[in-house]
Every structure is written in structure tokens, then in C-alpha cells.
Amino acid sequence: MSMMRGGGRGGPPQKAMTFGPSLKRILGLLAIDRLRITAVVAMAAVSVGLSVVAPKVLGKGTDIIFDGVVGKMLARFPAGTTKAQAVAELRAGGQSQLADMLNAMNVVPGQGLDLAGLGAVLVVVLCLYVAAFFFNWSQGFMTTGIVQRGMYRLREDIESKLNRLPMSHFQQESRGDVLSRVTNDIDNFSQTLNQTLTQVLIAVLTVCGVLGMMFSISPLLAGISLLTVPLIAGITVMIAKRSQVQFAAQWKSTGDLNGHVEEMFTGHEIVKAFGQQDMAIEKFRVSNDYLYESSAKAQFISGIIMPSTNFIANLNYVVVAVLGGIQVAQGTLTIGSVQAFIQYSRQFSQPMAQLASMINLLQSGVASAERVFALLDAQEQSPEYSPAATLPEPRGRVVFDHVNFGYNPGEPLIKDLSLVVEPGQTVAIVGPTGAGKTTLVNLLMRFYEIDSGTITVDGVNTAHLSRAELRSQFGMVLQDAWLFGGTIRENLAYGRVGATEEDIIEAAVATHVDHFVRSLPEGYDTVLTDDGGGLSQGQRQLMTIARAWIAKPGILILDEATSSVDTRTEVMIRQAMNKLRSNRTSFVIAHRLSTIRDADLILVMNNGEIIEQGSHDVLLAHRGFYYDLYMSQFGDPLVEEVSRL
Template sequence: MSMRGHGGPPQKAKSFGPSVKRIFRLMAADRPRMIWVVFLAAVAVGMSVLAPKILGHATDLIFQGVVGKMFPASVTKAQAVDGLRAKGQGQVADMLSGMNVVPGQGLDQQALGWVLLSVLVLYAVAFFFNYGQGYITAGIVQRAMYKLRQEIETKLDRLPMSHFQEESRGDVLSRVTNDIDNFSQTLNQTLTQLLVSVLTVVGVLSMMFSISPMLALIALATVPATVLITILIAKRSKVQFTAQWKTTGELNGYIEEMFTGHEVVKAFGQQQVAIDKFAVSNESLFRSSANAQFISGIIMPSMNFISNLNYVAVAVVGGVQIASGNLTIGSVQAFIQYSRQFSQPMAQIGGMINLLQSGVASAERVFDLLDAKEQAPDPVPAVTIGATVGRVVFENVNFSYIPGEPLIQDLSLVAEPGQTVAIVGPTGAGKTTLVNLLMRFYEIDSGRITIDGVDTAQMTRDDLRRRFGMVLQDAWLFGGTIRDNLAYGRLDATQEQIEQAAEATYVDHFVRSLPEGYETELSADGDSLSQGQRQLMTIARAWLADPGILILDEATSSVDTRTEVLIRQAMNRLRESRTSFVIAHRLSTIRDADLILVMDHGRILEQGTHEQLLAADGFYHDLYMSQFGDPLVEETAVL
């Protein structure tokens, strides 16, 4: 079993700048809305930044009212200051001189009320503008994700089969589910938060300089320390996040394998081995996740520590400024609030670094899928044919999965209309590859394949594949009703046509025994049915599609002997007037084929009827005898 799993978000971005530019190009259609987001965020930040300074004015009004009542109304402010100096209270006199105190006048309640009301209005406006920009941002992000999912769905249809052979199923699923979800969450959380944080830093810094350039420089002194700590911690956390997501993918892959093959695990008594391996992977994930979360979690406490140091410095120097009369208490109070507001977005930006790295890395994985090499486009204009006659010709076809390692070599064959062509040979002989080339799941290296005289490379893939019906060895059903599964190849089929196909392929009798009949809901992969019943369902599906050419890849391998006889009879009727390609391992199923191709190592070694090939006493004869042994020699003589 291969280690395939859904995994988790990747570790970090490979090329951060170009990826971010591509993300914004993805949202280019919403540029007017993004301008509105910037405007609303700027207004909201402006309101929030202005409020502390106004609140500082409220503090000054209260303090001035209290101090004013301490002096009689008969003296002026200058006289009160001189009186304090005469008493040796010079520092208090300096502080009083910097205040707008009117001796004898108490608190101006009307002015205080207007100040508090204006602050309330500012915060209310900021709330509604924040709500608006959040709502618009959510729409922008989700429209971008909607578009991205559409592009991926279209891209998957254009990818060659080789891509899905090279990439694990779990990794592809992870890209189109986990990575897009992680990308979406990152955009939602950081797009406006980063914008607001940057605007807040700029706005707060402007207000701080307007209050006191000296205190503003003290606050700015903490920025280099903040940046340095963030970079150091981020570097260490990247390593741990790399290990975390790698281990997560391995653990998910292992769980998927064990769940899929739980019957095999139990049959061979490997439960304890599976549990032990899970415990090792789980322990590894625990350690890497704990380290990653611990190291990344240090950022906020570190930022808070620096913020507290900044608070102490601002408080001390601000107190000195108040005592000297250079600043009012309200101004220092506002500045302390601004210093907190300044530290908070800086800490948020530091805390978002890992989130941004993970989100952009997820975006890169999605972009890698979108940039993957596509299959050759359909020709324009494409050639088409009318009703399928069914003459199939391979002309000197060569093909290799890996360049330099040929599999199909100079293969030529002709299948006449209505013929049943059986393809036999040992495992790895190229039987299924031959069918894949016929369906253009892979492109041939040289030569050509024609249907009714038309080169398949000159047809659209959709037009080509609609002329085929396939029944594979691995029966595939999907979650839905039995009726939906039968009509998958012919969506406009009537109930009568569906039942006719089911009766012809011996599906009807077991479907009618189910409580809901044709409306019975199947689980994913049709696990509620037996393997034989699922195989019969796929045969009925091909029957209903009424194709011009049939491909049967050991279609009766999962049914019992009695059912196999019935299916062979049904297949004989289905193959009437249709060209059929039958891949067979049990040679007893293809005795009546019009033409048998014996393949080995990508070459046709022998071809002819069953009797002709047995009489030739060659490779086919050896294959046949290896399955049926000496007792069948007498039967062969009778044939």
C-alpha cells in the first residue's frame, strides 16, 4: 500500500511575493469592492484612533473641575500659580500652569456630556464601518474561492491520466479541499486584519507624534525588538510546522490505508502491528505539533512583554512631562492608550506571519495544480463521424509510459465491425494499455488509431468516448439511487428502458427484492451490495448506454459460475452488431471470440480464433493448458 492521505495545510510558501500577487489577481474582478473595503477600514480606524484623544480631553475636564474648586473664584490662574510658588510648591505650580483651570469653577458637565457623546458616536460609526468592510471582504474572498473551485474542476477534466498516476489520490484531494479551505480561512482572517493593523499603526503613530514627539520616539524604540523577535521565532516555528504537516499527512494516509484494508489487516492478524505503527506516527505528530504550537505561541507573550516595557517607559516619562507642565493628564492618558493600540497591531502582524505562510503555501499548492501540464487540446475543427460502424484499426502504434522504456511497440491490428476481439496475455503484457490508448486516456507516441476510417486524434475526446461502453474489473458505483447509477451513461433514459436493461443483465431480480427497489439509496462505492451485484450493475449501465463499441475488462471476474453463464448470454446479445474488445484472464470466457490477440511485453505474438491458436501449439496453447491442464486436452481435440 502506498502512503496516501489527505494531509493538512503545507509548511510554508516557496515564493511568497509572486504568490501574493497571484492571489490579488484572483480577486481582480472585485477591485471596486476592495477599494470600498480600504475606504471603510480607513474611516473605521480613523474613528477608533481619534476617540482616545477626545477621551483624554474628558479626563482633563474632570481634573480641571476638581482643581478649579480648590481655589477661590476671587483669584486668577496666574495668582494661584504665584501663590503656589511662594509656598515652595513649584512643581505643582508648573503642573497647574499647563492646565486650563478657572479658579472657583467646578466640572463643566455640559462640556463633558458633549465629549462623551462624541466618543460614543465615533465608536458607533467605527463599528458599522467595520461591519461593512467585514461583510464586503467575506463576499470578495468567497467569490474568489468559488471561481478557484470552478477553475480546479475544469482543470481536473483537462489533466491527462498520467497526472493521476503520478500524484496520490490523497494529495489531489488535499489540494482541492484542505488547501482551498486553509487558503480561504487565511484570507478571511488576514486580509482586513492586516489592512486594519497597518492603518492603525499609521494612524496611532500620527496621533502620538501630535501629542508628544518624545514619547512617540520612545514607543518607536520597541519596533526593532518586535521585528527581531518575530523573525527569530518565525524561523524556528517554520521548521516545526514543516514536521507537523508532514507527519499529519503521513498519519492521515496510514489511517486511510488501514481503514480501506481493514478486512485484510484482520485476516492476516496484523491489528497489533497497525496499532503500533499508528502509535509511533501519533507520537511523532504530538511532539511536532506541540513544538510548533509552543514556539509560535511565544510570539504574543513576547509582544506583550515588550508592550509592557513600553508602557512603563511611557508612564514614567509621561509623569515627568505632566509634572513639568508640558503635558496634561488627559494627554498622557490618551498617549498610553495609543501606545497600547500601537503595540497591539504590531503583535497581531507578528502573530499572523505563520498563518500567512501556511495560507500562501496552500495557495501555491492549488496554483501548482492549476499550472500542471494539461493533455493536448482537442483539434479545431474536429472531425466527427455519424453512426458508429465499429471498424477499429491500429497502425504501427508505439507507446511508453516512461520515455525510453517502450511498452507498446509497432502494434497493428484490425477489428472489423461487429467482431468480438479478445485480448489475452500475462500480467503486464499491455492489455489494459491497449484499451487506454483506444479511449485516448493516454496519447500514443507514434502511429495512429482509426475508427471507421477517422483518426481518433482528430476527434474530440468527448465525441470519441461517447461511442464506447466500458465494464471494468473494478466495479464503480456512487452514492445515490440504483436508478441513478444505472442511468449514469444515459441520463435521459426512461424507467422502462432502465428496467429492460436490468432484466437483460439479471439485475432486476435482486433490485426488486430490496425495500425501495430502484429508488434504493446506495452508500459511497455501493458497499451495501455484494461485489457480484455491483458488477452486474455496471454491466446493466453499459447495456443501457447502447454504445457502438464495447470494452469489457474481465467483466465477469466477480460473479459466481452460474451468474457468469447468464452474463455471458446477456453479453452475447449485447455484442450483437457491435465491435467488442474483451480483456480476459480466464480463457474459458473468450472461446467464442471472433479474434483473439495474444500479447506479451507490448507485442501481439499470435492472433486467430480459439481453435486456430490451440492448433498452432504456441504461447496461447501454453496459457490455456496452464489454466485447464491435461484433462482439457481431450476437450480440445473434440473442439
């Protein structure tokens, strides 16, 4: 067996991905549906093929009409005159140009419109367009399903990724920005794929199919039309490079703005209490202005593509119309062929313009995809030990053996810490702010990985346990009372899967939650918002204690668990906690030293080190750092003693 460790701190890559690799990764995301994608491509090819053939067939209908009109005009020739005889007579009469044009036509002098032939052509064209519509609709339907399944898998990947990220990642990133990546960016990414994936496929196939038909009609005119491709491509690439920067800035500023709004909404009471509304509004205005500017630039720059390509397409249309008319007059093309070619030239330029206009959507979607991929690529917490160890029936013996840890490399916080906690002991951890008290329990829970040394629970190295196995042995009550949107009953039952109604009531009564819950109109069915709105801070704290009671853990961690309750409630909570801590190893972090007088062992920490340890009476008698802390709360310490804190 060997320990597997990850290195470095979590966080998104600093260098943004380029358009090409990102687009390739997007397509790879959908590759799992390759059979459906193959069917989509096949149906799109059939649809485009039918649509491309239709104009040429329709051109035959135009020729039938024109032939009928011209044949009627040639009624001046004697009955039974053939086309060849009419052409020869026109040449003899000096009408060579008319003779050349007539020679290219399928006309019978004196014969009018062939209604049967025209009807057959129209029926064929109708069938072609109906079949093309059916295949186009079918591939569009399948494409939507492919994209939505891809987004479904992507959201699952992100949810799983968030659970694998280290705590350091969430300390470095704004919550609003993370939420923006998971919601706004994925939504924009999904819309982009829905709007462009099929259109790009259809456009590319249409360009290829139409170009083939154009060459079959007139290589000269097709070559002229083909000259527009590099012009359109060059303009598109040139503009796209500039717009990509602005789209990336747009979605980054969207995340920043969401982060600010989420922060101001969460802390709106603090904002108002300190009169910082104007500052919050000004910061919002600055962020909103930046979002407006980047969005406007992105849309304006990318919006230039469509009119530029339309201008080139219109020039091509004029050239084709003029040269086509000359070829009809020279008899090298029929008017139906010219009509079909002009229709093809529109079909050729239209998808080119569509491809160009979709660049802004693609740029925006890829910019969002890059932000999502950056989250997926963020460095995860170190891998689990394999094979993972298991804990026997927990007794609660905890040992720190020469543990060293620092949040930043080269800046140690916990230095060579050694500690033995026996089963059932209550260990209080005290010290000034920043001494490393909460860090100690974070290391015990493996929220962070230690730099060196070992931590064992019941003789098992915590690094050899899976995080789920380790954390299942602990119950935590934090200073920040976290509740989620749901009923009070659901919030209390969160402590243990399968908690019964009796378990919930027992915990609520023991922790003095029951009496205020029953005073609410809906009782235990009262629905709370995600910040516990409607309850006081003390009531929310009581609920988190009740949640820990239901969990019935082997080891209990209380991080300032009574900091938000009044003195009378604190006494009741202490009584409840004494019951909860019975026969359990407990770690209690406290600034109120009155709450830890009965602790079996008190650890006094400062600058990441245990500088004193012992019982309350022993530490007071020692008259050291703990004595100064205690007297600062309950005595009349000298100024110089206070200054030591």
C-alpha cells in the same frame, strides 16, 4: 491546423513556494472582487480613523475633570483671579513646578467641574465609537462574503483541474492526500483568510493612524514607541522562518495520515483477512506521532511570538508612563494628553502584537494554500487538437498504425503495434499479466497519449478528436465494479443522460440485474454506499454491465467483465453480452479463455507486442503461446510449457 501536445508527466512541483509569492497569489485570488475590497478598505479606514480620534477627544474630557479639580483647589485665591495671576503668585512663592503645570492647563481659579463641557465630550466620544463599530461591522461582513466567494471559485477551479489531470497524476498521488488538499487544506485556508484578512488590515491602519496621533501629542514619546517596531518585526520574522517549515510538515503529514486512514478503511476486509491489523495500527501510530510532533513544534515556535511582543510592549508602556509623568510635571503636557498617549501606546502595541500572533495562522494558512496551489499547478493532460474533428455515425473500424508507448521515458511497453479491427468484430485480447492488454484499451480511450504512431476510429485520428467526443463512442465494463453513493436506479442511469425508466428496466432484465434488485426491500430505490456495500462483488459487476447496456455505445470494451461472477451467471452474462455486442465492435480482455472462444479475432500479447492472432481454432492448431495458455486452464500441460508463461 497543427497538433498541440503537452510534455512531461503530471505531478505537483517539487520545490515549495515561498511565503511572499504564495501570499501574493492568495491576494490575487480575491482580486476579482476589487470593488468590494476597495469598499472594505475605505470602511476600515473610516472605522480606524474614528477609533483613533476618540482617545484624544476623551483626553480632553480628562483635562476638563482635572481642570475642575485643580480650579476648586485654587479657591484660596481672591475671586476674579486669573490663571496668569495665579501662576505669577505661585512662582513668586517658590512653587515654580506647580506654576509650570498650572500654566499648561485650561483652569480658572475657584471654578469647579464644567459638567456641560464634559457631557459634550462624552457624547462626541460615544458617537465616534458607535460609528466606528458600524463601519467595522460592515467591512467585516463584506470581507466574509469576499473570502467565501473566493473559496467558491477556488473549489470550482480545483474540480475543473481534477478533470484535466492525466491518469498518471492519480497513480502517483495518494487518494487520501488529494482529498486532504481539496477538503482540509481549503478549509484551513478559508478559516485563515476569514480570521486574518480583516484583522491585518485593521491592525496596519491602526498602527499608522495611532502613530500619527502619537506624534501630534509628543514627538519624543512617539519616537520612543517607534523603536519597538523593528524589535517586534525582527523577532516575528526570525520565529516565522522556523515555524513555516513545521507548518508545511504539519499539513503534509495530515495528508499522509488521511491517505493511510482512507486506504485502511477501503481495504479493511483485506487487512483483517491477512491479519495485518497490528501493522496498520503501527503505521497509523508512526504517522500520527509525526503529525503530533510537527504540529506541536509549529504551534510552540509560532506561540513564542505573542509573549515576546507583549514583553516589548510592556517595556514601552513603562517608559511612556514615566516620561509622560515627567512632562506633565514640567508643564509640557497635560494629564489628559498623557492619558491619551498611554491609551495610544496600548493601541499601538496591541495591533503589533496581534500581527505577530496572527503569523502562526498565516503560516498555517499559507502552507495549506501552497498544497492547494501545487495541485492547481500540476501538469495537465495534453491540450485538445484545435479545431477538434468530429466522428460521423460510428461504424466501429479501429486501426492501430505503428503505435509505440511507454509509461516511463526510455521504457517502452507497446512496441510498433499495428492492428486493424473491422466494424462489428469482436476482438479478444489475451496474455499474461503485464503483457499490455489493458494499456491497449487505455490508449484507445486516450487515457494516455501515445509516443508515436496513430490510432484511428472510422478513419479519424483519435488525437484530432476531443476526449469527450472520442469517449462518447465507447462503453466500458471494468474488472473493478465502481458504484457511487446513490440509488440503484441512479447508478444504472449513469450510463446515459436522459435514460428512461423503460431503458433501466430493459437493461436490468437483459443483464439479470432485475431479479436480485426486486428482492431488495427498496427495489430500485435502494441506496448504495460509494463502494456498493450490501451487494456481492458479482452483483456489482452485473450492475456495471447493465450500465454499459444503457449507454448503447458504438464500441464496447470489456475488461475482465465476468471475472467476479459464478459459472452459471457467466453463461447468462455471455448471452446478454452477445446481444449487446450485436453489430458493435467489441474489445474483450479476458483471462478466462472460455469466454472468448467465439471471438472473431484473438490477439495474443506478450511484452507489449502481438505475438499471435487469429480465431480460437486457428490458434489452437498453431500450438503456440495461446495453446499453452489454453491448455494451462483446460488441459494437462507439461511443466516446461507452464514455465513459459
